[in-house]
Amino acid sequence: QLKLQESGPGLVKPSETLSLTCTVSGDSLTRSPYYWAWIRQPPGKTLEWIGSVYHTGTTYDSPSLKSRVAISIDTSKNQFSLKLTSVSAADTAVYYCARPRTIALAGGPFDSWGQGALVVVSS
Amino acid sequence: DIVMTQSPDSLAVSLGERATINCKASRSVLYSLNNKNYLAWYQQKPGQPPKLLIYWASTRESGVPDRFSGSGSGTDFTLTISSLQAEDVAVYYCQQYHSSPPYTFGQGTKLDIK
Numbered sequence: 001q002l003k004l005q006e007s008g009p010g011l012v013k014p015s016e017t018l019s020l021t022c023t024v025s026g027d028s029l030t031r032s033p034y035y036w037a038w039i040r041q042p043p044g045k046t047l048e049w050i051g052s053v054y055h056t057g058t059t060y061d062s063p064s065l066k067s068r069v070a071i072s073i074d075t076s077k078n079q080f081s082l083k084l085t086s087v088s089a090a091d092t093a094v095y096y097c098a099r100p101r102t103i104a105l106a107g108g109p110f111d112s113w114g115q116g117a118l119v120v121v122s123s
Numbered sequence: 124d125i126v127m128t129q130s131p132d133s134l135a136v137s138l139g140e141r142a143t144i145n146c147k148a149s150r151s152v153l154y155s156l157n158n159k160n161y162l163a164w165y166q167q168k169p170g171q172p173p174k175l176l177i178y179w180a181s182t183r184e185s186g187v188p189d190r191f192s193g194s195g196s197g198t199d200f201t202l203t204i205s206s207l208q209a210e211d212v213a214v215y216y217c218q219q220y221h222s223s224p225p226y227t228f229g230q231g232t233k234l235d236i237k
Binding site: 046047048049051060061062063064096098100101102105106107108109110111113114115116 | 165171172173184216218219220228231
């Protein structure tokens with residue numbers, strides 16, 4: 001059974017870099033035909049797709065975050081990661097890693113989700 | 124960007140009654156080459172990640188009760204719960220995953236019991 005688990009600091013200072021890792025079990029990222037995605041949800045607000053990565057390292061990022069986002073994949077560890085630079089309070093959110101149910105689609109539909117990691121940006 | 128607009132923002136329905144949530148895309152999410160609408164519906168309960176209910180606008184995810192159904196094409200879509208149960212209280216989101224990024228979600232519809 002597929003399981004995704006986010007990990008990383010729950011508190012980040014303004015202007016610093018947010019770093020999260022998603023550890024995948026139940027599927028091998030090596031040559032997996034699926035994209036792997038990061039999605040966030042500020043408290044009380046809707047969901048925002050951040051970006052997706054393929055096992056080859058190919059990424060698709062949200063244009064609104066593109067200059068600050070880096071998504072990478074480490075198939076040897078069965079993990080993929082998110083880095084978001086120059087964070088502000090507006091980046092406070094629950095960050096989810098997720099996988100679409102359909103191969104080769106970067107943007108959904110997402111049938112597998114991690115439990116989410118709350119990241120607060122505050123000094 | 125494709126903007127997804129849901130209506131209403133909140134909804135209260137009596138147990139056993141029908142609940143209807145609408146989602147409008149700012150441009151078509153129908154891909155002509157395969158005649159599929161790249162539209163999904165999710166249910167989210169407090170403290171939980173979203174749960175996929177419907178994809179391709181009308182295909183029910185495995186394990187989802189058949190009281191949930193999706194319809195629509197192009198830019199206008201509907202999620203219907205035919206007979207509301209207490210466990211259906213949640214926030215519902217539509218999402219488009221058509222073509223190029225960004226892949227956008229609606230603002231959410233909060234469903235309660237009347």
